Amino acid sequence: MDSAPEPTDLTGKILIAMPGMGDPRFEHSVIYLCAHSEEGAMGLIVNKPSADVSMGALLEQLSITPAPGLGPRQVHFGGPVEMGRGFVLHSPDYMSGLTTLQVNDGFSMTGTLDVLETIARGDGPAQWMAMLGYAGWGPGQLEEELAANGWLVCDATPDLIFETADASKWEAALNSMGVSAHLLSAEGGTA
DSSP, X not given: OOOOOOOXXXXXXXXXXXXXXXXXXXXXXXXXXXXXXXXXXXXXXXXXEEEEEEHHHHHHHTTOOOOTTXXXXXXXXXXXXXXXXXXEEEOTTOOOSSOEEEOSSSOEEEOSHHHHHHHHXXXXXXXXXXXXXXXXXXXXXHHHHHHTTOEEEEEOOHIIIIISOXXXXXXXXHHHTTOOGGGOOSSOOOO
């Protein structure tokens, strides 16, 4: 009796977009997977700051007054699904009174307004990124993209997600696997 292998749960891992994947929205993307199961996957792009949405503007739009010292922060493009919906990927030292998904020991995600209110007051999570939208995959879709070499998978670290400059995250994620970005090509070839 032949049985298919159990699918690997990639929750808490990073997806690194391979060159030439064909979807410009994901070119050079680094995606933190918040959830992955046989029902599909949900992740947040962590290296694409929004060109036109700052944290200050977002808080103002939501009628939240930031405490002095919040500092300028960009809101990120989390992905092309539900771009009007906000998410905060953060360190696990914060739990929303409403709903926080504890992804693993290093990361949590909150999609309710109370996390922005606590960040604005200055008593939110120690490390965080705000994003609009998310990346989503239906059942089996991510597995198909992985099988077609659309993504590489690596471990996530708070340093990579929260401390590495956005423009450097793609290459830093590859380097964490021992892969040089210069050796990747969008073109297939024959030897």
